[in-house]
Amino acid sequence: MNRKISLGMAVTIVILAMTVTFSITMLLAMRLFDSTVSSVKEKESMYNKLAEVDRYVRGNDYYDIDETVLYDRLSAGYLLGTGDKYARYYTASAYTDLINVQxxxxxxxxxxxxxxxxxxxxxxxxxxxxxxxxxxxxxxxxxxxxxxxxxxxxxxxxxxxxxxxxxxxxxxxxxxxxxxxxxxxxxxxHSGYTATTVDSALLQDSVGYIKIWQFDGTTPSELDYALRSLTASGATSLVFDLRDNGGGILEDAISCIDLITPEGTLAYAEDKYGNRTLLGSSTGESAIALPLVCLVNGNTASAAELFASSLRTLSGARLVGTTTMGKGTIQSSPQRLSDGSAVVVTVAKLLCGDGSCFDGTGLTVDVERSLTADEQTSYYDFTLDTDPQIQRAVSTAQQLSGTTTVGGVNEAASSAAAEDAGADSEVSAESESAAESEAVSESEATSFEASSEAAESAASSNG
The missing domain is CATH 2.30.42.10 (PDZ domain)
Incomplete structure (x- = not known):
């Protein structure tokens, strides 16, 4: 049976609805007002303090003030005060130079x-x-x-x-x-020249060595060429040298990862509210089936850390060297200001495809190989044949591929004896030849080391 609502009842319902709507609107408006007033008061307090300092300095300072320098330092100081350690201020001239370089x-x-x-x-x-x-x-x-x-x-x-x-x-x-x-x-x-970001070489006839200096627009094509060249030359494993690679352009690093790994999610950007945005996935169309090693150090950062982490998670790569920097954040493109200067701020946290984040902690390595004090002094004098960290990475790659030479195993064993060998024991156990190296006599070890030193002294310096 249908019941008709009287006109009075309908009016009452409408009035109640309007009252509820008005109350909610007023509540939200009051909260917004309170927030705005609080923000205004904070800004007023900040400006008052700056004005107070400015009045005192201008009235008493012996030195004349360069207004341009003052404003630049104030802007830079503001970013420093935010606690964002990756925020950066570009003066108008510095920003112009940046654009001109690009x-x-x-x-x-x-x-x-x-x-x-x-x-x-x-x-x-x-x-x-x-x-x-x-x-x-x-x-x-x-x-x-x-x-x-x-x-x-x-x-x-x-x-x-x-x-x-x-x-x-x-x-x-x-x-x-x-x-x-x-x-x-x-x-x-000054004249034009080609600035490459990838160098490659075939070491010990079977290990493909790829040095990635940074990630930018040309890196994916350069890396693709290096991968094809090394595999065509008979490489049975690959070593990616990411030491001192501070990152670069994140999108290009993701494109490089896609050239190597099987299908999978590569990275997310997570804002301060916890919202995630997918940054990229690997199609797996060009996945590399060879054993992989990433050589890293404390200056391996940001996109380079994502590269190493993704190869370890998706392709089973081993990390050799020392713990990475731990820069897992994403910065904005430079925002140009009205006077020609520009600012960069952190806009999100960088997450790996599995949801993990290396920000603040870095990536721990599977095979520890730090440099001694003497080796650090000679760091920039090392060649591909004399660099002890490259030698350890090559030895690890050979063990993974089952092509370890006796000399290569002996080098790994000798290095392990000089430092903490705990991380290396796991890798050594996977190779039968690594176990055999323990039986090498002292006289044989001396012979191998002498041969290695002779080969190293004959090797030419690598750029």
Whole structure:
């Protein structure tokens, strides 16, 4: 039986609905107002404090104030005060230089540098057909001055590289010392050259070695070429050297991982509210079936850590070296401000495909191989044949593929005896030849070491 609602009842229901809606709206509005007022009061307090400091300084400071420098330092200090250790402030000129470098307007001289114990900039890589190569600068040389300015007075490698940059056709005066400590000086004209991010070589006739310096737009194609070349040359295992790789462009790192791993999820971005966004997956179409090793250290960071973690999770790769940096966050692209400056802030946490996160902890290795104090001093002098960490990675790769040579096993056993061998025992147990190495006599070990040293001394320096 249908019942009709009286007009009075209908009006009452409408009034109740309006009352409830109004109450909820007012409650939300009051909360928003309270939040806004609180925010306004906090900002007012901050501005009042800055104004108070400004009044006192301008009224009493002996020195004149450079307004541009003051505003830049205030902006940089604000980001520092947020507690975001990866936030960065670019002055207007620094941001312009950044854009020009990315666009190819500003060019370097074609070298990679590192500041070692000497305090000068040691050349660790020279690019083909670059101004540096044409001038005769070689790996192992030291750049001591740029345009007459002593390198020791500059604040780090980035400052040296900045001094070396210039527009195409312009020149920079460079002073350097060669391997015999002979000084050279030349004006190098900036011109185009190809800056590669991947180097590769076949070691001990069976181990494919791939050094990835950083991840950018050219890295996926360079890595693909290296993988094809090494497998065609008969590589039975692969070693990826990610030491000192600070990351780069995350999307390009994910593309590189896709070239190697089987099908699977690779990474998520998680915002501060816990919301996750899928960053990429591997199709598995070009999965590498060979045993894999990733060589890492404390300067392996961000996208490079994701690369190593993904290869371990999806492809069973072994990590050799030392614990990585632990930078598992994602930063924004530079946000340009009205005066031409720019800021970068952390926008999300980087999660691996399995949901794990290495931020703050880094990736622990499967085979520990740290450098001794003497080895650290000689770090930039090592070649592919003399680098003890590369030797350990190669030995691990050979054990995984079952192609370990007696000399290779002996090197691993000797290194393990000099340091904590706990992590290595698991890998050694997987190889029958590794067990046999324990039976090598002392005289044989001496013979193997002498042969290894002879081979190392004959090897040429690798760029």
């Amino acid at each position: 666009n190819g307007t500003l060019l370097g001289i074609g070298v990679e540098l590192a500041i070692d114990q000497s305090g000068y900039a040691k050349v660790t890589k020279v690019y083909t057909d670059s101004p540096a190569q044409e001038a005769g600068i070689k790996v192992g040389d030291y750049i001591t001055a740029v345009d007459g300015n002593d390198v020791k007075s500059m604040s780090g490698v980035d400052a040296v590289q900045t001094r070396l940059r210039g527009e195409s056709g312009t020149s920079v005066n460079v002073t350097w010392l060669d391997s015999e400590a002979s000084e050279h000086n030349a004006d190098l004209t």
